[in-house]
Amino acid sequence: MAVKKRQKALASGRPPVSKPKERMTAQRSRTIIRTHHRLHKQLAAAQKVGDLRKAQELEAEIEKNGGIALYQAASKQGQASDRGGDSSKLLVEWLVELGVLNRKARGKSRTEIAPLRCLEVGALSTANGISKFSSLIEMTRIDLNSQGTGIDKQDFMKRPLPKHDQDRFDILSLSLVLNYVPDAPGRGEMLKRIPEFLRTTATTSRDSLPLLFFVLPLPCIDNSRYIDESRLLQIMGSIGFALTKKKLTAKLCYYLLQWIGPVKSTRFEKKQIRSGPGMNNFAIAVEPLPIERPAAQNAPKSSLGEFAYPHLEVRGERFNDDARSTSP
Known part of the structure; x- marks a missing residue:
């Protein structure tokens, strides 16, 4: 007697679901926010005294650290329940x-x-x-x-x-x-x-x-x-x-x-x-x-x-x- 094959679940024919993006830890999001604030304060101080070289270095460091996009991602993470x-x-x-x-x-x-x-x-x-x-x-x-x-x-x-x-x-x-x-x-x-x-x-x-x-x-x-x-x-x-x-x-x-x-x-x-x-x-x-x-x-x-x-x-x-x- 032939054995009936078990029907596969509907989900097996679907394309794989993309894995959710890894969430930031609370510590990492706090570090990003604090670093961003600190660098912007230093940038404002450099611009105030006309230190263009220092200002450019700080702008580069801000971008290297993810800039405002990463800062906002960290801030948005804080809105999670x-x-x-x-x-x-x-x-x-x-x-x-x-x-x-x-x-x-x-x-x-x-x-x-x-x-x-x-x-x-x-x-x-x-x-x-x-x-x-x-x-x-x-x-x-x-x-x-x-x-x-x-x-x-x-x-x-x-x-x-x-x-x-x-x-x-x-x-x-x-x-x-x-x-x-x-x-x-x-x-x-x-x-x-x-x-x-x-x-x-x-x-x-x-x-x-x-x-x-x-x-x-x-x-x-x-x-x-x-x-x-x-x-x-x-x-x-x-x-x-x-x-x-x-x-x-x-x-x-x-x-x-x-x-x-x-x-x-x-x-x-x-x-x-x-x-x-x-x-x-x-x-x-x-x-x-x-x-x-x-x-x-x-x-x-x-x-x-x-x-x-x-x-x-x-x-x-x-x-x-x-x-x-x-x-x-």
Whole structure:
């Protein structure tokens, strides 16, 4: 009696599946990120003093180490769920708590209300947590080195300033971007530029807008000779931001700040406030900025200046009672 041959599984006739790319270890991704930051700081210092030979050597070393492409790959690796995850998930959580987002709208293509606008600076993915709410939030994503479709290649510091309020945003996300700027004055200029991109007239009844979602490595405030959390919030307050939410983890510090309008502008120099072995030199220096900017088209003026937002007077009064706008 002939023995029947066993039928092969369907998969046996398919071409071999390509092996997934080997993931970076957490240690390797951290080393890549730290090395990239260190080399860019040295490059900025060489360029500042006009040492062209040193600058060229550092540029070559940066490219030899994989350049910004490898740096971003290491940063993107950190968004994996087993490496601390996507920071925008916390932003979503906070927006839900504030009543800005409704979790039931996740994944829906349409809602009855006009979507809010969010500018994500330093975007790594178009599939992060906040992107799941496309019916409620219209995302604009930019990065120095775009990771693909849906992320525009653009330097935030060179992005054209909006001329009309409808071109501004309700939410701006600046996650692990400020620490990439190589010097203290440059970081201050980046922070001062943010309000120019935030709406100055309300588009909904939600009085918790506009908002800045701001993330830094914890050592920037926890182990720096020049800045701690108190000083950071003083700086943000001098620009017109009030703290709404915060979270500190073993590696990162997360802040959600509401822009409430102008307060008395203050100069913050790079000034040592503490010392100790193993501390870093992260700093933010801010030059005073003018209180007024051109008002949005057809927007009423508030008593706080040309910034127009319906609840600024109340928020501004509360904000001025605390110590965030005092001199350093």
